Amino acid sequence: MLVTAIEARPLRSLERVRVPLGPGITSIVGPNGVGKTNLVEALYFALTGRSFRTSDRRELIPFGASLARAEATVRDDDGIERRLLASVSRTEGRRHLLEGEAVDPATIARSRPPVAVFAPDRLSLVKGPPAERRAHLDGFLAARWPARGELRKRFGQALAQRNAMVSRIAAGYGSSDALDVWDAGVADAAAPLVAARAEAVAELAPAFATALAELGLEDGELVYAPRAEGDAETIRAGLRERRDADLKLGRTSWGPHLDELKLNTAGRALRKYGSQGQQRAALLALLFAEREALLQARRVIPLLLLDDVMSELDPGRRELLVARLTAGGQTLITAADEESLPAAARGSMVRMPRPGVIDAAGGDADAEAA
Numbered sequence: 001m002l003v004t005a006i007e008a009r010p011l012r013s014l015e016r017v018r019v020p021l022g023p024g025i026t027s028i029v030g031p032n033g034v035g036k037t038n039l040v041e042a043l044y045f046a047l048t049g050r051s052f053r054t055s056d057r058r059e060l061i062p063f064g065a066s067l068a069r070a071e072a073t074v075r076d077d078d079g080i081e082r083r084l085l086a087s088v089s090r091t092e093g094r095r096h097l098l099e100g101e102a103v104d105p106a107t108i109a110r111s112r113p114p115v116a117v118f119a120p121d122r123l124s125l126v127k128g129p130p131a132e133r134r135a136h137l138d139g140f141l142a143a144r145w146p147a148r149g150e151l152r153k154r155f156g157q158a159l160a161q162r163n164a165m166v167s168r169i170a171a172g173y174g175s176s177d178a179l180d181v182w183d184a185g186v187a188d189a190a191a192p193l194v195a196a197r198a199e200a201v202a203e204l205a206p207a208f209a210t211a212l213a214e215l216g217l218e219d220g221e222l223v224y225a226p227r228a229e230g231d232a233e234t235i236r237a238g239l240r241e242r243r244d245a246d247l248k249l250g251r252t253s254w255g256p257h258l259d260e261l262k263l264n265t266a267g268r269a270l271r272k273y274g275s276q277g278q279q280r281a282a283l284l285a286l287l288f289a290e291r292e293a294l295l296q297a298r299r300v301i302p303l304l305l306l307d308d309v310m311s312e313l314d315p316g317r318r319e320l321l322v323a324r325l326t327a328g329g330q331t332l333i334t335a336a337d338e339e340s341l342p343a344a345a346r347g348s349m350v351r352m353p354r355p356g357v358i359d360a361a362g363g364d365a366d367a368e369a370a
């Protein structure tokens with residue numbers, strides 16, 4: 001599966017811009033403020049229906065307008081092209097359509113490649129709270145093993161039910177024995193999620209360490225730290241043991257909703273002790289490890305969006321990064337200056353000389369000025 005084109009029409013500062021994407025690296029080069037990140041955001045929005053910059057999608061609506069829209073063209077392995085269109089309007093909210101039809105999220109997810117983003121403000125994945133890393137890990141699970149995509153949701157539902165019962169009982173309604181069935185529900189949903197997360201991290205950890213070393217940081221470790229481990233029966237017993245404490249607290253105090261994914265160097269958390277540059281390197285290394293796992297599984301071709309990554313790296317590391325990218329998978333890179341791009345990343349280069357304007361010098365890009 002490949003994304004063959006992205007179109008913003010309109011989105012933020014982009015009035016109407018269409019950029020074709022090649023199978024390997026496509027680079028977008030232009031000065032600060034022309035709309036490069038907006039284009040990356042448009043692609044992410046068209047594929048996922050979300051933004052990686054904001055949780056309020058209405059920010060994507062151009063100033064003074066009432067609608068933002070982005071469309072991605074995806075070619076499947078049989079050569080059939082389909083269009084994914086995401087839109088958000090002030091009055092009607094968000095829509096996500098496949099070939100003009102409203103379909104369920106699972107169908108959309110099957111109709112697009114897995115997509116990962118590196119952007120300066122995504123560092124919160126490394127330095128932010130554990131919940132972000134759990135969600136990210138579960139996202140990888142879903143891309144790597146589609147059948148496991150439901151594990152997170154199933155656990156979340158079981159946990160919500162148990163929590164509701166815990167607060168009912170804590171408020172004096174019903175006896176604590178009523179929790180037996182909810183303990184079992186949580187345990188049944190937790191055990192496969194914990195096992196899947198452990199397997200995913202075991203698969204990612206060596207590639208993470210290698211990629212991080214390549215970026216100049218030795219002794220990198222990706223460590224899964226589950227709260228609850230073992231089979232459903234063990235987890236159920238653990239919940240039973242903590243029941244009184246949970247009733248005092250009014251919520252479930254133990255389980256995979258509290259797991260941590262640790263990014264360390266030499267046993268220390270990059271989250272707490274890493275420099276900005278080291279945290280960036282860790283984010284890149286994690287995304288690379290995931291991409292490699294997906295490429296090796298050969299089920300899908302992952303798409304990596306690298307916003308402004310070159311400015312963060314010295315020339316030697318830029319070369320290493322591009323060497324990794326040319327080894328497989330599809331990539332969109334943005335850069336403010338062409339010189340920061342290694343030669344291998346300039347093959348499929350699109351220039352954005354002025355806000356919202358695509359230079360068709362490459363021969364196949366077209367656009368209308370904003």
Ligand SMILES: Nc1ncnc2c1ncn2[C@@H]1O[C@H](COP(=O)(O)OP(=O)(O)OP(=O)(O)O)[C@@H](O)[C@H]1O
Nearest residue numbers: 012013032033034035036037038059060061062063
């Ligand atoms: N909702 C919006 N409507 C219109 N313009 C917007 C909106 N949101 C942001 N912009 C404008 O988009 C421009 C920034 O675009 P973008 O972040 O894509 O730039 P960039 O090319 O990535 O620049 P840099 O190289 O500095 O990262 C700014 O001029 C900003 O005012």
Ligand SMILES: [Mg+2]
Nearest residue numbers: 036037307308
């Ligand atoms: Mg930018």
